[in-house]
Amino acid sequence: MCTGCPVRTECLADALDNRVEFGVWGGMTERERRALLRRRPTVTSWRRLLETARMEYERAANAAAMENGQVHEKYAAVG
Template identity: 60%
Template structure:
């Protein structure tokens, strides 16, 4: 991974919180992490990074693991339909 690929991370709101805040064990924690991500200036880059790298755990770009799986599934289906 090239450092230039993750320079956006320096601008993330997550830098002000402990990593555990983004790896919650319950729905309340997911909601709190989403709120932190909500106004983050690099939210889209964060989500795309997680999707491209198939990161399975935690809240990235305001999306839980389940939400990211749905996004990937939808993108695969759209690709198949477009083919």
């Protein structure tokens, strides 16, 4: 249901920050969210944490894509 949703991260962050008890939010059930909150009790802003994690992931993915593209270009020039 949530896969591919453009606001999935924001939705999950809102549910975690506001301790929403019921329903599926950001792709996580209430049981999954409770477990996450128990594992990370010191997080003060889930929005900040999730946005930072997403930016780091996108940065790493872009770097890997560029690296793979450069490697591909090297082999294409040889072939």
